[in-house]
Amino acid sequence: MEHKPDEELTVDQLAAKVGMTVRNVRAYAGRGLIPPPRLVGRTGYYGQDHVARLTLVRELLEKGYTLAAVERMLGELPDGALALGVFETLVNPWTPAEPEVLDERQLAERAGVPHDPAVIARLVELGIAERIDADRLRIPNPDLLRTGLEVIKLGVPLDAILEMLPRLFTQADAVAKTYVELFRSTVWRDFTKAGMPADGWPEIQRTLEGIIPLAGQALVAAFREAMAREIELVAYEELGVAPDGLPSTG
Incomplete structure (x- = not known):
């Protein structure tokens, strides 16, 4: 019933x-x-x-x-x-994908690399994989793993990706803290100063639910602009190509 x-x-x-x-x-x-x-x-x-x-x-x-x-x-x-x-x-953070379970050889096949226990150990150390038993792995964020595998397929060495990931995580943490502190120092501060009125909770929840995707959109927009600047700089340093000599990406 x-x-x-x-x-x-x-x-x-x-x-x-x-x-x-x-x-x-x-x-x-x-x-x-x-x-x-x-x-x-x-x-x-x-x-x-x-x-x-x-x-x-x-x-x-x-x-x-x-x-x-x-x-x-x-x-x-x-x-x-x-x-x-x-x-x-x-x-319950904004996680679009459910965790996935793979065995070690399935993971190696997806990456297109030989099975290497040392690589698996490094993935577990980084938190990209969690060990369930002697052979099976739980992948908490399949989207992150999928992105890394695509980068490997583009020709970037696995070792270079594993070395880069801690810096990526640190930078992501910094961005997340920036947005959380923005919410905490404005909307939440005003709400607590008002005594946390019962009729204010729905608005707090709407703000939280809305700020996560908006933060993602702002991050992507800022990243695209920063990436364009970095590409121009590297092109000049490596090839001597001035920014106005690069093909338009617009």
Whole structure:
């Protein structure tokens, strides 16, 4: 039987809905991760706020956060599904592709290179792959891997790509911090100064959801301009070709 969005649930129904055991639900309740249920006699009834919080707990644990970290993060949230929606936006980044599982030889075949355990170890060290067992790998960001494989097919040596990736990650982190700090020092600061009013949470969530793709678009636009400048500079240094002598890319 399906439950209506506003229907209350028993602990067994709640556990089934969020994909947990009743034992875990009771344990998380005991740690204060969800508020107490509404009691009718000796039976507790849970609502959608409980569902939202436990779903978030499960997602955070699946992402590798410790239970202590989850307690700390949820402890800083005000009650209510609106605040949880904002927090879910924060902890579920804009990742268009689901993780992928490959064995080591499949990965080597895709790259068009011989299987090399040292290369696999380096990919794991960089976080591009996560080892599941002796042969299988989990790829958290298949888009990143796919892009790297395409660059290899263009003739760039694998070693050069692996050497470049840490710098790329550092630069991506710097850009992300710039946008997050922009949000934190403007929209979020004004919201907290106003006392985090309940009717302001939807606008906060809309801003967060909108700023991620816009940040990506701005980054691509700035990158295209920077790449054009770098190509002109290298063409002049390597070939002596003045910028106005390059073919137009417009």
